[in-house]
Amino acid sequence: MLWCPAGDHRPYTAPSTQGKGAQRYSYIRYGSRSIIAKGENLQRLIELTARIPFDDRINRQATINDFDLGLIQAFLQEIKSSLYEESQKMSLAELSRSMYIVKGADEDLYPVNVGLLFFNRTPEKFFSRAWIELVVHRDDSGRSFSEHYFKGPLHIQLRDCLAFLKATVIHENVIKVSYQAEAIRFYNFPYEAVEEALSNAIYHKSYEIGNPIEVQVWPDKIEILSFPGPIPPVDVQILNHQRRIVARDYRNRRIGDFLKELDLTEGRGTGFPTIYRTMHKNGSPDPIFETDGQSTHFLTILPARQDKSDQASNQAGVGVNDLLFKELDDVVAFFKLPSNQASNQVSNQVQEIINRTVHDKVVPILETAKQWVSSRDLLTQIGLSVQSKNKNRYLTPLLKIGWLQLEYPENQTHPNQRYKITEAGNRYLEFVKSIG
Known part of the structure; x- marks a missing residue:
């Protein structure tokens, strides 16, 4: 018996005759016969492949044993899934099937890409440069900077990068006004806008392309670059003239589903409105969204809020004496830095x-x-x-x-x-x- 398991890279072809030089065709089962797929039937085969997003495709370079059971159970516990209690008694294969992160017959079970991106500790082994590169510039010269890499499962690298930015880059400014009791308080970059912009980059990046997400922190702005650009019908005109995108498509629906479960993104086209709203509430300039005519990249620019009294001292990042720790994540991110001065x-x-x-x-x-x-x-x-x-x-x-x-x-x-x-x-x- 010959067993030919189906895959996500259809349509497959086979030679029409034996011997060299035989033409290859795609075949379909039509009633009790196998016939060459032509015209509309061939088009349907091609469309079937196009409908399977990359994050939901089988990865035959990995095995189910590449999943980390601890990561899976920690995820289920965090989202308060009823599957968490059952997972203690289930095999890894049964648990993976229940979460739809594997495909295939029991004898030929393979992970899908979204499972490896979230539940493998080194997804960069399977997806080239699937990490976040962060560069903090100390001035405008471009010569004085520090680099940081955030790797691991998507949700962990996202949280680590956000915690780092919150602890070392984002800071609150307080201005006392003589004619009123309340001080004016604002942030150089509102955290919620940064979180939404970086989460969107994780959500919409193509993991078929070997380019990392790049975050550049300058004294007057944060730039977040991901590849490729938005999916049509979103283009340069829509980005520049609409604050909420109604007609939209998603490149990684499964990735989006997991991020929503973890409350790291909301979806439903709320990303742009959230960024605009939080920047406006903070008194910051409007964000800038850029792409090119071929949608090869997507660039988000978050300008810093600068008041005249603050322009001389505002830098990318703050001194250790100015750091404000509010949560355990802030402390953890701080001690991931290469050096720390005490105060x-x-x-x-x-x-x-x-x-x-x-x-x-x-x-x-x-x-x-x-x-x-x-x-x-x-x-x-x-x-x-x-x-x-x-x-x-x-x-x-x-x-x-x-x-x-x-x-x-x-x-x-x-x-x-x-x-x-x-x-x-x-x-x-x-x-x-x-x-x-």
Whole structure:
């Protein structure tokens, strides 16, 4: 028996006769006969392939084992899916089928692209340059800048990049006015506009093209570039004259579905109105959206708000003494930076958030984990009883924020599992020590 599984790269062809020089045709089943597809039948075959977006196509370079079960379960838990409880008892294949991230028969099961983009820790192995490149320019010369790369599953790289921008680039300005009690408050870049623009770039980028998403932060603007441009009928004229696009199509519907589940985007054409509204509310100039006649790229420009009293001091990013930490994500992004200067103001903000959202034993745990150590020895040395509840309470949060690492990350229940501090964890320790 010959088994020819269907794929997403139709239509296939076969030689009409044996021997060299035989012409190749596409065939269809017509009743009890196999006939050559011609005219309208051939057109229908071609249309079937065109209707399958890239993010929903089978990837035969990967296997179902390339999925990370931990990522899948963390996603289901975050969106509060009823499938999360069932996933504890399901095989990886059954769980993947339930989430529609695999296709094929049980004997020939393959991941679809959207599954690899969200539930594989290194999607760039399958999709060239599927990451975000961020460049922060310290002045207008273009010579003084720092580069940062955000890789991993789409939703994780998006959140890491946003947290980085929130902690190091976006800052609040406060101007006291003599004739009124309330101060004037505004941001150099409104976070909601930045979030929507970057989420749209993730949503609408083509992952068939080996170009990363590029974010350029200048003293007076943020530029977000993705490839290719918008899908027709959206063109340069529509981008420049309409604040809400009614007639639209989506390049990655499955990616959009996952981002919506995580509340990272809304869809339904609300992206442009949200950006315009938040920029206007902040007192910023209108955003600029650009593409070319061939729709080879999409560029979003968010101008910074600058008042006369602020123009001399407004820079891309802020000094460490001006940083304002509000959430744990801000702290995590800060300690991913290559170097951090300490100050009492920053230290107070960091310690308050860590004690409130993580726990008060972070420093002794990281000090103990300078070398590989088992959970039993780690808990014992910091004066805690060896219980699963203590492991979940004190060790798991540090794994989630990337300050501890596992020796066997692919098998969290490995009998010889051990823990060790990461580079980000080391930076936090050095930061704490420098304060004294």
